[in-house]
Amino acid sequence: MSHPIGVFDSGFGGLTVFRSIVNELSGYDFIYLGDNARAPYGNRSFETVYEYTLECVQWLFDKGCPLVILACNTASAKALRTIQQKDLPHIDARKRVLGVIRPTAEIIGKYSKSGSVGVLGTQGTVSSGSYLLEIEHFSPELKVSQQACPMWVSFIEAGEHESEGAAYFYKKDITELLDKDPEIDTVLLACTHYPIIEQQIKALLPAGITVLSQGSIVAASLRDYLQRHPEMDKRLSKQGVRTFYTTDDPALFEQRGSLFYGSPISAHFADVVD
Incomplete structure (x- = not known):
């Protein structure tokens, strides 16, 4: 049986990290x-995010994955810690689940000269306070302002992210973030969907503001993790195989997912709830 790395997201956005x-x-x-x-x-x-995330993590474990990456900020914020502390010891103490918040929080302080950073995320990620806690842990000197962008993912998932309606909400939310702290010089895209609209975001920000997306940060952190944990690295199969699953229509996933992944994909249906 193969032992792949599992990568999970609530939808398409995690494909930007997966790539x-x-x-x-x-x-x-x-x-x-x-x-x-x-x-x-x-x-x-x-409670709902935890329930859904745990079902998907268990499904990936059942597929032979000893290591699962939650390539979803909301799942990382609302479910990761509970799964790590409560569920893994009972499921299999040798398995691991990692998220995307800590790797980003570890390095964001390196990019800000003013000491003020902004976080754009979903309502769930922002309300969880996870980024505030993690950034405080690694860079207590930073001033962090957050802005929830509740409409952005819906526009992106529906393929309407270049519409006039979407542009209105991008401008509204970014303006609200900058109004909270005019000294912000680094903005974190704390949702894996947002790299799809990175150019629109940059166009609405003043010149000189650094925009960070999570893909390369998480990828480098995962490589470092495997180097530090050779016992996990030895368990992983290495044939260069990539398999895609969705709990919805595979044909639709192939069509829209290719935008996020950057190349054509072939998907299968996954029934995560027995």
Whole structure:
């Protein structure tokens, strides 16, 4: 049986991170799972996000993945810690689940000269306070301002991210973020969907503001993790196989997912709820 790395997201957005991970670790086997049937997660309760995420993580474990990456900020914010502390010891203490928030929080302080950073994310990620806690841990000197962007993922998932309606909300939310702290010189895209609209975001920001997306950061962090944990690295199969699953229509996932992944994909249906 193969032992791929599992990569999970509530929908398409995690494919932007997955693309970077595959580029960084091209020789490894991977399974990507998008819970598109229940996306987006951003406005759902902590309990619901935890329940859905755990079901998807267990499905990936059942597919042979000893290591799962939550390539979803909302799942990382609302479910990761509980799964790590409560569920893994009972499921299999040798398995691991990692998220995307900590790797980003570790390095964001290196980019800001003013000491003021902004975070754009879903309602769920922002309300969780996870980025505030993690950045405080690694860079307590930073001033962090957050802005929830509740409409962005819906526009992106629907393929309407270049519409006039979407542009109105981009401008509104970015303006609100900058109004909170005019000294912001670094903006983190704390949602894996947002790289799709990175150019629109940059066009609405003053010149000189650094925009960080998570793909390359998470990929580099995962490589470092495997170097520091050779016992996990030895368990992983390395045939360069990538398999894509969705809880929704595979044909639709192939069509829209290719935009996020950057090349054509072939998807299969996943029934994560027995």
